[in-house]
Amino acid sequence: MLEKRQVGVPSTAAAVAVSKGRGNCGLIPCTTFDGASQLVSVSGSYEWTPPQEGDIRGPCPGLNAAANHNYLPHSGVATIAETVAGLGAAYGMAPTLAAALAAYAIIFDGDPVLGTWSIGGPPPADPLTSGLLGGAQGISYSHNNYEGECVTSIGRNDAYLNHGDAYSLNVTRFAEAYSTGLSDDRYTLDGFAQHFLTNVEFSVANNPYYFAAPFATTVVAPAAYNFVINFMSNHSAEEPNGYLNGAIFKEFFAVTGDYPNFKWIPGNERDATTNTSTRYKRSTLNEYQAANVFDDVAVNYAAYPNSLRIGGNVNGVNTYEGVDLGNLTGGVYNTADLLNYQDSSGAACFYTQFIQAVIPDAAATLLGELSAITDLVNNYITPLAGNLSCAEINQYDQTLFNKFPGYHYDPTGPTSN
Numbered sequence: 001m002l003e004k005r006q007v008g009v010p011s012t013a014a015a016v017a018v019s020k021g022r023g024n025c026g027l028i029p030c031t032t033f034d035g036a037s038q039l040v041s042v043s044g045s046y047e048w049t050p051p052q053e054g055d056i057r058g059p060c061p062g063l064n065a066a067a068n069h070n071y072l073p074h075s076g077v078a079t080i081a082e083t084v085a086g087l088g089a090a091y092g093m094a095p096t097l098a099a100a101l102a103a104y105a106i107i108f109d110g111d112p113v114l115g116t117w118s119i120g121g122p123p124p125a126d127p128l129t130s131g132l133l134g135g136a137q138g139i140s141y142s143h144n145n146y147e148g149e150c151v152t153s154i155g156r157n158d159a160y161l162n163h164g165d166a167y168s169l170n171v172t173r174f175a176e177a178y179s180t181g182l183s184d185d186r187y188t189l190d191g192f193a194q195h196f197l198t199n200v201e202f203s204v205a206n207n208p209y210y211f212a213a214p215f216a217t218t219v220v221a222p223a224a225y226n227f228v229i230n231f232m233s234n235h236s237a238e239e240p241n242g243y244l245n246g247a248i249f250k251e252f253f254a255v256t257g258d259y260p261n262f263k264w265i266p267g268n269e270r271d272a273t274t275n276t277s278t279r280y281k282r283s284t285l286n287e288y289q290a291a292n293v294f295d296d297v298a299v300n301y302a303a304y305p306n307s308l309r310i311g312g313n314v315n316g317v318n319t320y321e322g323v324d325l326g327n328l329t330g331g332v333y334n335t336a337d338l339l340n341y342q343d344s345s346g347a348a349c350f351y352t353q354f355i356q357a358v359i360p361d362a363a364a365t366l367l368g369e370l371s372a373i374t375d376l377v378n379n380y381i382t383p384l385a386g387n388l389s390c391a392e393i394n395q396y397d398q399t400l401f402n403k404f405p406g407y408h409y410d411p412t413g414p415t416s417n
């Protein structure tokens with residue numbers, strides 16, 4: 001079990017009310033509309049073009065669609081600057097958040113010397129760097145550092161349950177997520193938060209290798225649900241706070257057909273161009289920042305506490321054991337930090353510190369270019385915590401994870417993609 005919640009964390013009932021009260025812009029509503037700055041162009045140089053021979057696509061529909069519309073390089077391999085510009089233009093993602101997500105991808109699964117990362121599998125070998133950076137697998141094979149326990153994802157399979165493939169869409173799972181908005185053709189943060197809980201419980205009961213890693217499964221997985229609502233919704237003049245219907249949801253996920261008879265067409269992820277003539281991203285006055293990520297995830301956890309897991313199955317299905325966050329961090333952080341949406345500074349500090357705590361190991365194993373990595377951390381990861389003075393994690397005890405079979409599972413990709 002997770003450790004006991006501490007005084008100061010809002011009650012579950014209060015959190016449920018907050019969760020249900022959220023619009024599609026998260027805790028801070030989007031109240032203004034400006035068509036000129038919010039219209040997402042899907043014509044001219046942004047016209048949808050599916051991936052061509054050699055282009056890379058992966059597990060993330062938001063990135064795949066952005067690459068198909070040239071908001072990211074069509075090749076699927078991007079720099080930090082390209083990520084910041086592209087995701088800001090396509091979705092209203094704040095620069096600090098986009099840069100941090102890209103930097104994390106470069107550090108763990110990319111090429112720190114070239115400063116590039118792949119939105120799918122490994123890029124074609126570069127003769128200049130392939131010797132040094134042979135470990136750059138791309139986010140498709142970032143199991144447990146970026147790509148998390150996928151039965152808790154919206155539509156992907158778990159890597160272990162699917163022979164290492166955690167990037168292909170499982171349309172049955174997609175249909176389950178789709179059903180949450182079926183009655184009124186409307187998708188919400190709260191509906192998805194409840195669905196995340198369902199998927200977590202299903203996973204514990206069905207995946208012997210269920211393992212919730214502190215970042216990949218505790219933040220990336222639930223944040224992806226929130227990303228769908230915050231980034232894919234149409235924030236129009238009529239509904240500046242955002243409205244996501246099933247048609248847009250399907251297009252972004254490259255899904256055709258009618259519920260529940262769906263078909264996934266790999267690589268066909270696209271912005272809403274077929275069923276709606278225009279899509280407006282969230283207001284540029286309310287871009288989605290790292291703090292919003294932590295806040296929205298914290299609301300989900302506070303409202304549906306059973307969805308917050310750090311730990312995994314130890315001996316087959318339904319043998320979940322949690323890891324105490326205090327024990328993991330030498331007593332510096334605790335579970336309450338991840339639940340407090342009224343003050344997410346604890347969560348911001350924990351995740352920022354956590355990333356730094358795990359870098360030396362990963363760097364030694366995968367890449368070895370420590371100074372490039374240090375620069376990435378200082379320039380893009382540390383700023384996630386803003387001006388907070390965060391308690392440092394001096395003892396990050398990863399040995400606590402050794403008892404989880406899912407912790408040791410490490411799928412690798414093909415030599416090229």
Ligand code: HEM
Pocket residue numbers: 059060061062063083087091093098101102105139142146147148149150153154155156166169216220221224225227228231232
């Ligand atoms: C640099 C920015 C981003 C990075 C590095 C990133 C990375 C990832 C990764 C690694 C996954 C797989 C997670 C897992 O398997 O548990 C994922 C899934 C996902 N991402 Fe992203 N992502 C980014 C931006 C976005 C944006 C802008 C959106 C929305 C517009 C988005 C929406 C999603 C969704 C919906 C999923 C889950 C897909 C599913 O379960 O079927 N992401 N992303």
